Amino acid sequence: MGSSDIREPKQKRSIEKKKKIVEAGFKLFCEKGYYNTNTAEIAKEAGVSTGIVYNYFQDKKDIFIAAVRFYAEGMTGQLYKNLQELKEPLDLTATLDQLIDIFVNSHTLSKEAHEEMLAMSHTDKDVREYFYEFEMTTTGTIVELMAQRSITPTNAQEKVHIAMGLIENFCHEIVYHKHELMNYGIMKQEIIRAIVIMMDN
Template identity: 30%
Template sequence: MVKRTGEKYEAIINAAVKVIAEYGYHNAQVSKIAREAKVADGTIYLYFENKDDVLISVFREKMGSFISKVEKQLLEVESPIERLYHLIHLHLNQFEKNRELAIVMQIELRQSNPEVREGISKILKRYTDVIDQVIAQGIEKGCFRSDVDIRLVRRMIFGTLDETVSSWIMNDYKYSLLEQIDEIHRLFIQGIGK
């Protein structure tokens, strides 16, 4: 059983983000990750089964921490319309502040094998559940139309945010993600609002 805590574990996770963003997943050798984390190559295997496990763990740790932050902060917002705005802001802000993480999440994870995709799907489900809750609360409180399909709206929201970040990366960060928030929010509200 591998360890999933401690300073070295966190150092390896952070190093993996940096190395994978710079070299791409397939060229991100374990030795490069170890060197960046300032640990011996063998130390990686005390914490991870293999390189795929490193990538899944990066997603689990970084996305899991982000989802926890979103869940906590959305509890402090009463209006479903404002919750949706807050969700958009948190999502785009997360990546604008960390371009390396954006590259790993948006590009490298998509080029991975089925085992990695399966490993991240459980974590991603937790995030889509948060989006579903925002939509359901909006319907319940009469802010959003009652005839919308929650799953379809969730795909629309997640897909838009996902594509916005991917396009930003592909365009070499030429604009601010945060400048997109108001327009994205307005389009969503026009589509699902009453």
């Protein structure tokens, strides 16, 4: 089946069916890993036939990328919501403290998913390209949301990208590395301080 044969569902029932397939794939990729999961297992987990799966997806990797999008958009959706709901006067230090907690929690809840996606981003060109586009889109969206709050530092795009990298690295420290000699409370404070200083220039 070629890409031209893939249907984009329009009816509610079909949309729900595609969502079930993505969620089933996400669950199995987390539990078993990408290479130990096949399309038939995903279909069974979703409660549909293998043929139905191929109505909506070209192959297993297509499902994986949809699962990555499902995970990533869930994480950033909460971030955007929090940024839009910020009240004036804005306390950037308190806001960053809350946002970092959201990211750490997201990494903790979906630890296996994050590990699998990170590994695939290093070995698969399509997954790597998706993450690249996702990072750039997220950076741009955050810059726009900041501008709406009159936070307009010089080189905003570069600074937001650096800030995202610092927070992502902190999440990995908390969830995966757990260096015994590190005080993560202090590390969090230093990250927040660095970002606040950077955004103030």
